[in-house]
Amino acid sequence: MSPLSQLVDPYADTLELPTDWESIAFEGEWEREQITLHLSTHFQIVREIGRGGMGVVFLARDVALHRLVAIKVLRREFSESEEHRERFRREARMTARLSHPNIVPVHTFGEADDLVYIVMKYVHGESLGDRLRRDGTVPAEETQRILRDLALALDYAQGEGVVHRDLKAENILLERTTGRAMLTDFGVALLRSLDPVRTDSSRAFGTPHYMSPEQAAGEPDIDGRSDLYSLGVLGYYMLSGGLPFDGLTFETLAAKHIADAHEPLADRLEKPAVVLCAAIERCLLKDRDDRWRNGRELADALGVTTKSRWFARRKLAIATVFRSRAAAELAMFAAALKAVVWRWTTI
Secondary structure, eight states: OOHHHHHSOTTSOGGGSOSOGGGOOOSOHHHHHHHHHHHTTTEEEEEEEEEOSSEEEEEEEETTTTEEEEEEEEOGGGTTOHHHHHHHHHHHHHHHTOOOTTBOOEEEEEEETTEEEEEEEOOSEEEHHHHHHHHSSOOHHHHHHHHHHHHHHHHHHHHTTEEOOOOOGGGEEEETTTOOEEEOOOTTOEETTTOOOOTGGGSOOSOGGGOOHHHHTTOSOOOHHHHHHHHHHHHHHHHHSSOSOOOSSHHHHHHHHHHOOOOOGGGGOSSOOHHHHHHHHHHTOSSGGGSOSSHHHHHHHTOOOHHHHHHHHHHHHHHHHHHHHHHHHHHHHHHHHHHHHHHHHHO
16 A cells, blocks of 8 residues: 555545655654644644744645645644643634634644644635735735735624734635635734733734734734734735835834835836725825724725726716717707797797
8 A cells, every 4th residue: 555545535635635645745744743643543644735933734634524624733842832832722712713704714723742733624725925926916806805805804803802913925815716815823813802911912923024013013902903904015915016115124124114104006006906006005004093994994995896896987978978968959959949939039
């Protein structure tokens, strides 16, 4: 029996399975071994699919349910840190309380000796980060749809008191069949209703290129409008292929987010979509009171599709034609009436 046949259930969804076993090299060797040691009766690993600051993510096969899942494992260097283990627990609990079509759901969480893991839905597709590295930019209509998906997800999370704090291209998954955008990785999220303002709550968690001014400044009382700023950075990146600010150090980037003006998005585009650019620019305002109040407001602003705008323009054009035709006919009638009256008065 080949190593591949031992690893993979022959009845699995094979769309995501490796075709050349010898070419597959697992980078997270210790993490893979821990899953095999403790969870082999429940899950069969296919391959590593991602790696972040705290965890390694594997594509795996749920043996009992015959479905693919994503298993996120706390990295070896953090496995003995109670602080990092607790963050993993918090991520699992916080994500499990969220139920929204644009948020990747958690199936289960567990700990076994040094192994700390979260089992999540596997999204067939790719990350937005991979998409941008491959294509450079995303077309305006698709960018608008992705931003609207994420705005709705953030609005729901905000309603639950959750601030993501690490919105970036790598944490957005794009479903292959539908194009749906799904938000993942709540590893540094803040639950405002339960988290007191502690020292670690005010630390600048997140990714510097995407941080809101208040987040970069380490303000303790951040809310969902901070995530909307990060969403604006994401929209800017999708349309222009570049980020509003760049720098080699956290301090440099933080100072730019707090005080510097970015190059207007429309100036970086050959044919800017006016409504879309305006929505993104409002996300990027320095004062959070000037931004969208919540994700729903932004989603509503982005809800006008290209098709509906075309119909609106068409309707306006048709109305204009009718008004012009009616005016012309009225003028002709007035001229004819005037001629009749003139002729009658001259008899």
